[in-house]
Amino acid sequence: NAGVMQNPRHLVRRRGQEARLRCSPMKGHSHVYWYRQLPEEGLKFMVYLQKENIIDESGMPKERFSAEFPKEGPSILRIQQVVRGDSAAYFCASSPDQGTNEKLFFGSGTQLSVL
Amino acid sequence: KQEVTQIPAALSVPEGENLVLNCSFTDSAIYNLQWFRQDPGKGLTSLLLIQSSQREQTSGRLNASLDKSSGRSTLYIAASQPGDSATYLCAVKSDGQNFVFGPGTRLSVLP
Numbered sequence: 001n002a003g004v005m006q007n008p009r010h011l012v013r014r015r016g017q018e019a020r021l022r023c024s025p026m027k028g029h030s031h032v033y034w035y036r037q038l039p040e041e042g043l044k045f046m047v048y049l050q051k052e053n054i055i056d057e058s059g060m061p062k063e064r065f066s067a068e069f070p071k072e073g074p075s076i077l078r079i080q081q082v083v084r085g086d087s088a089a090y091f092c093a094s095s096p097d098q099g100t101n102e103k104l105f106f107g108s109g110t111q112l113s114v115l
Numbered sequence: 116k117q118e119v120t121q122i123p124a125a126l127s128v129p130e131g132e133n134l135v136l137n138c139s140f141t142d143s144a145i146y147n148l149q150w151f152r153q154d155p156g157k158g159l160t161s162l163l164l165i166q167s168s169q170r171e172q173t174s175g176r177l178n179a180s181l182d183k184s185s186g187r188s189t190l191y192i193a194a195s196q197p198g199d200s201a202t203y204l205c206a207v208k209s210d211g212q213n214f215v216f217g218p219g220t221r222l223s224v225l226p
Contacts, residue, residue: 004158006158033213033214035216041218042204042216042217042218042219043159043204043206043216044216045213045214045215045216048213056213059213091158091159093159101147101164101166102146102147102208103147103149103161103164104149104159104161104206104214105161106151106158106159106160106161107158108157108158109157109158111156
């Protein structure tokens with residue numbers, strides 16, 4: 001059972017370009033979370049999705065950022081017109097269910113660098 | 116809104132020492148608390164999960180305790196080794212909220 005897969009591992013974009021980050025959850029997991037981590041800082045929640053639905057996007061900037069988790073295929077975090085401040089590590093996590101026993105499994109992250 | 120803090124921010128110990136990392140949270144109505152390890156440039160690896168009804172969990176040299184009433188959890192590492200060097204994060208899951216992470220404790224175990 002493969003773990004949470006994120007790609008690419010490293011992504012370099014110039015200001016104004018689009019960045020697309022992909023996350024394939026563990027098999028059987030229907031809950032996906034995206035987090036952003038800046039150097040020397042903790043993880044900041046961005047968005048929580050279940051299959052085909054955004055459940056909570058309260059941590060995601062309203063402009064330029066969007067996320068989806070289609071019925072088939074990976075979850076996508078999309079950043080349009082990137083700026084230098086978007087440079088960070090973006091982590092995806094998945095879980096099989098919710099409730100008191102919910103446990104997160106993380107991918108290795110995508111390091112986004114905006115030139 | 117849940118807030119999570121961790122002390123110390125960084126810790127350096129000689130190999131073989133037992134150590135304690137602390138995690139505090141403001142809202143005691145939690146579902147569970149999870150401890151993670153993060154190596155530089157890598158993702159997070161789950162170490163232990165304590166449900167709200169539990170007091171502690173153990174895995175090898177690691178022991179995590181939970182005191183909901185005081186809003187605290189500790190991660191105890193016995194007989195530390197250089198391979199334990201990493202950043203340790205705690206995360207709290209509450210009803211109606213997503214996992215909230217602490218800023219982490221950066222641990223260095225010196226050979």
